[in-house]
Ligand code: ADP
């Protein structure tokens with residue numbers, strides 16, 4: 001039976017930018033009954049645009065605020081950072097120089113600018129520091145909001161929007177049709193996660209997930225008897241990709257994610273993922 005799988009998987013890989021690192025896992029993909037998708041860049045485009053810039057510090061202009069934020073984000077690879085830098089470019093802002101840049105996975109970035117110590121962080125980070133989230137930070141829209149601290153004081157926030165990929169809905173429908181439970185795990189805020197999960201009719205979602213919590217989610221599903229696939233693109237996804245029965249690294253991603261995964265898809269397309277899983281089932285049916 002193996003030669004058939006070899007033949008077909010090789011054919012599929014050539015067409016779809018698919019690399020199978022672990023053939024046993026690929027053959028096991030027929031048994032998947034739950035999948036955990038990451039959100040940003042997989043279910044959504046991962047292409048953020050700035051919606052609102054809100055300065056909370058008296059006497060600070062929006063431009064001066066955005067200059068600092070964009071200068072710091074210039075050192076980050078996160079899609080949020082790219083959206084903020086793009087906005088500063090569109091406004092033709094001149095960016096100050098930055099030192100001591102540091103990224104904390106799943107939380108945000110920190111750096112020094114003009115002698116001030118800044119952090120651009122998630123709502124979860126604010127909660128951890130016992131800083132109140134401004135009432136107007138979240139509205140009904142699907143928005144990602146990052147908060148800016150100067151010397152531990154909240155001085156403003158930036159809200160950004162991403163779009164759900166057009167193909168996500170169909171891919172999820174196909175998976176659900178064959179009885180696979182579809183979940184999403186994201187580091188993003190509760191409101192956004194809930195909205196995306198609702199729009200895509202997901203079976204469930206996990207929001208404000210820190211990197212180490214991703215593998216706990218996989219374990220929890222496994223302990224409920226599920227055979228789990230997971231998609232991920234970052235270093236922080238590697239432990240969960242390893243834990244899942246079938247780990248799928250998506251996108252150009254990081255080498256660490258790719259090294260841990262069983263299957264690598266060069267595009268983070270949900271359609272390719274559903275195709276892959278449904279294909280695994282079809283291949284198996286032909287064999288028995
Ligand atoms: P995901 O991959 O689901 O988007 P991450 O774990 O990468 O989630 O990030 C979780 C959260 O951490 C983001 O929603 C954001 O609030 C914060 N964060 C991460 N990177 C940055 C960054 N470069 N600038 C600002 N906030 C960030």
Ligand code: MG
Nearest residue numbers: 038040233234
């Ligand atoms: Mg990610």
